[in-house]
Amino acid sequence: MKEKRCLCEICTCGRHHCPHKSTRIYDTGGQPCLMTEYKDKYLQYGNVPPPQSLKPKEEYQAHHGRMEGITTFKSDYLPYDVVNRPLRVQEKYKPKPGEIDLGTTYRRDYNPHKIQPVTLVRPLERKHIKGGKLDTIPTYQDDYRSWEVQRREPNKLEHTYHPPTEKFGNSTTFQDDFVPRELNPRQSFKPPGVAKLSDVPFDGVTNHRSSYVAHQLEPKFVRPKEEYKPSSQPFEDITTHRNDFKGLLGEFTKSCKPEYTKVGSNAHFDGCTEFRDRFQPWSVSLPEARKIRDYVPPPGNMDLHSTSHLDYVPHMICPVAPIRPVSYGRRSNVPFQGNTTMKEDFQAWASCRQEIIRRHQEIPKPTGKFDGLTTFKSHYIPHEIIPVQSFKPLHVVVPSSARFEDGTMYRTEYTPKKQEICPANYPSPPGYVFVNTDSRGHKFFHRVTPEINTFFQSNGNHIPKQVAVTS
DSSP: OOOEEEHHHHOSSSOOOOOOSOOOSSOOSSOOOOOOHHHHHSOOOSOOOOOOOOOOOOOOOOOOSOOOOOOHHHHHOOOOOOOOOOOOOOOOOOOOSSOOOOOOHHHHHOOOOOOOOOOOOSOOOOOOOOOSOOOOOOHHHHHSOOOOOOOOOOOOOOOOOOOOSSOOOSOOHHHHHOOOOOOOOOOOOOOOOOOOOOSSOOOOOOHHHHHOOOOOOOOOOOOOOOOOOOOSSOOOOOOHHHHHOOOOOOOOOOOOSOOOOOOOOOSOOOOOOHHHHHOOOOOOOOOOOOOOOOOOOOSSOOOOOOHHHHHOOOOOOOOOOOOSOOOOOOOOOSOOOOOOHHHHHSOOOOOOOOOOOOOOOSSOOOOSOOOOOOHHHHHOOOOOOOOOOOOOOOOOOOOOOSOOOOOOHHHHHOOOOOOOOOGGGSSSOTTEEEEEEOTTSOEEEEEOSOSOEEEEEETTEEEEEEOOOOO
16 A cells, blocks of 8 residues: 655655645535644643642722721811902903094905996796686586485395204215225336347448548649739829818917006095995984882872672671580599600610721821931932943954964864755655645645655756656
């Protein structure tokens, strides 16, 4: 049996890898190939669990101690009296003295012209009005009039359901009439699909071979080639454009644009404008404030009699007696004793509000003024810095007349080796024959010669030479 090897197994440089994925169009049920170099070299050992992580879990750790309601803000903050910000008094508006110069460059340079209104080109709207009276009765209402239609009585017969009195039998007409019989398959007249062999030898003679008579073909007629005869008349290269076009010089089109002339005047501007001439200042008086009249009470006394007071007649009405029974209470001269078991057993105690439990401060607060002096400033003693002497050689080129020894260990100990070419670089590796390619992209080859390859170097190229040995 010939050994089959994949292209990635034949490779010696480690650069040729198979895709390990399905390349067929309809091959979707397979799983990806898990054959890798790592799995071949590093085998799997027993069930070795991974090391457990010592990282603490991200869980909320609640504090079970008692919470104190004191914060640094409550302990350090001292409330101050807050005074409202004074409001700024708005100054009264004082108009500036003098007149406003209302002159603009548009009013100075613009010359007003009289413009007539544009007449409309649209025709006048004509309204078509008919003098006849509109008849509001349509033809449908005039021709189709409603008739009195009587309702037709239904001719349906009344059918009342009467349930059967006899018991229903489970047998049907099919069960009563049908008699089961045995099935006899029909005899097939189809000829058997077996080729009939003949004992007569095949002669191979056909009607074409027996009836066809070979005839000699006549020589093919060849038409002689006509020789080209140039015309004796000279070629007239005159076209309609050359014949009709005279090449006359034309004048440039004149522009209908009016010439630009600056409209201006050398006279001094007197400062009069259309706005100043037409709109003269008018004296405006302040609106008069309406004075509220003082209230003057009407003379005489007020008549407080109303129609209800004048027309109402009072009647003597007795109060309604209550329906509830008369209570015969026991009256005693003994004073009431207001003592109860609740008052005797549960006496009132002097209670006061519990103070807030505060933690005593371990570090007392400073009372004096802050000096701003740190321990580093108070204990630090400055010393003179003596720089360390550098032993680095000076960067100076020392000339020498001796010969430079450029021999290295690489030059003396290096042994040149011949460069081998990976057999997977060739379309067909030497010593292997292509077999097939599976659905995962693996190219399989089988060995036909032993791995005896000799490489020769010619003109800087490596040429493989195979020694064919049949196996």
